[in-house]
Amino acid sequence: DAKTTQPNSMESNEEEPVHLPCNHSTISGTDYIHWYRQLPSQGPEYVIHGLTSNVNNRMASLAIAEDRKSSTLILHRATLRDAAVYYCILREDNQGGKLIFGQGTELSVKP
Amino acid sequence: DTGVSQDPRHKITKRGQNVTFRCDPISEHNRLYWYRQTLGQGPEFLTYFQNEAQLEKSRLLSDRFSAERPKGSFSTLEIQRTEQGDSAMYLCASSPRGGLTSPLHFGNGTRLTVT
Numbered sequence: 001d002a003k004t005t006q007p008n009s010m011e012s013n014e015e016e017p018v019h020l021p022c023n024h025s026t027i028s029g030t031d032y033i034h035w036y037r038q039l040p041s042q043g044p045e046y047v048i049h050g051l052t053s054n055v056n057n058r059m060a061s062l063a064i065a066e067d068r069k070s071s072t073l074i075l076h077r078a079t080l081r082d083a084a085v086y087y088c089i090l091r092e093d094n095q096g097g098k099l100i101f102g103q104g105t106e107l108s109v110k111p
Numbered sequence: 112d113t114g115v116s117q118d119p120r121h122k123i124t125k126r127g128q129n130v131t132f133r134c135d136p137i138s139e140h141n142r143l144y145w146y147r148q149t150l151g152q153g154p155e156f157l158t159y160f161q162n163e164a165q166l167e168k169s170r171l172l173s174d175r176f177s178a179e180r181p182k183g184s185f186s187t188l189e190i191q192r193t194e195q196g197d198s199a200m201y202l203c204a205s206s207p208r209g210g211l212t213s214p215l216h217f218g219n220g221t222r223l224t225v226t
Contacts, residue, residue: 030211031211032212034214036215042219043115043204043218043219043220044154044204044215044217045217046216049212049214085153091211092211093211096159096209097142097159097206097209097210097211097213098144098156098159098167099144099154100156101146101153101155103152104153
């Protein structure tokens, strides 16, 4: 079972920042936090991952709480193409590297 | 890097028929994963391979389902005696290696409809 909790849906305005929250209170010290997104009619797409420190890449930033029990995916300027379901996933050492998806957050972006 | 390719994109079959899907992973990716996704739900893990070895199967994978990865390259997923409950999107993903940091690269799936 997925071990993360996310809001079912969020709305954003185009060109504004978006903060997508994720709770993972049962995270263990070796679990990585991964984010994927799924655009309509496509397979999931890797966004970013982190362990303890905040991470930035060309797609997004990942802010990880000091106690690691929560994290936030930050899209700095939402575009219409960012409308998707965003999945926060704990990648665990004892799971063979596979991803266990939850329900995710459906992000809609208004022009 | 041409991405993960899945064939066919859509399949409509009658209940009781057998179907087979194919997945071509990114070249030299050792890991290959199969997932199933129904409408409004996140993808559910089915099975994965390290090269040609099938290392794990979910209990979702009933005995009507079988997956192979001969020679550690492409993979096939076969469903025998299909049921209406098998209607779903079947997703394939590959990664260059195992571990907790190597991203999975997904294909765009095969949508199965069982009538």
